[in-house]
Amino acid sequence: MRRSEKLIGTAGELFTAFELTMLGVECDLIKQDGTDVVAVKGDGVFMAQRIEVKTATYLDKKKCYCFSTSKGKPKRPYTKYDCDIIALVSLNQRNIQFMSVGSLPGVTKKVHVDTFEYDKDLIKRSWDYALEKSMIECKKIFDNMENNRHN
Secondary structure, eight states: OOOOHHHHHHHHHHHHHHHHHHTTOEEEEEEETTEEEEEEESTTOOSOEEEEEEEEOOBOTTSEEEEEOEETTTTEEOOTTTOSEEEEEETTTTEEEEEEGGGOOSSEEEEEHHHHHHOTTHHHHHHHHHHHHHHHHHHHHHHHHHHHHHO
16 A cells, blocks of 8 residues: 555654654654754754655665655755755665765765665664764854854
């Protein structure tokens, strides 16, 4: 039975919030353009992180999930002004790959099913890495704002 895209998206958002909570990250579901979950407290969370959740259930011929990491018409990649972290959710494998928005410059991201199938530490490892990269991206923005203020 095929589930509607809305139900699949909601399942991905709930699963992401669940897994973050299990990692000790306090988070809430929200509905804002470009943000589905906000992480507000936890190890390494020094400032709120806006998370856009992308969920896939269908594989292409090369056994890859194809995630849309863009918004608008014409399509443009998400930026730090839209969200901080993108969660790529494979519901079939019950796994998530987190990525900082700055590490996803394109409008799509393909991930082979094996990434979700065989990496049992993917959620924690990718969350820690994405969070670290996101903090660096935030610092660059704040530094640029500070430099512009003094010029």
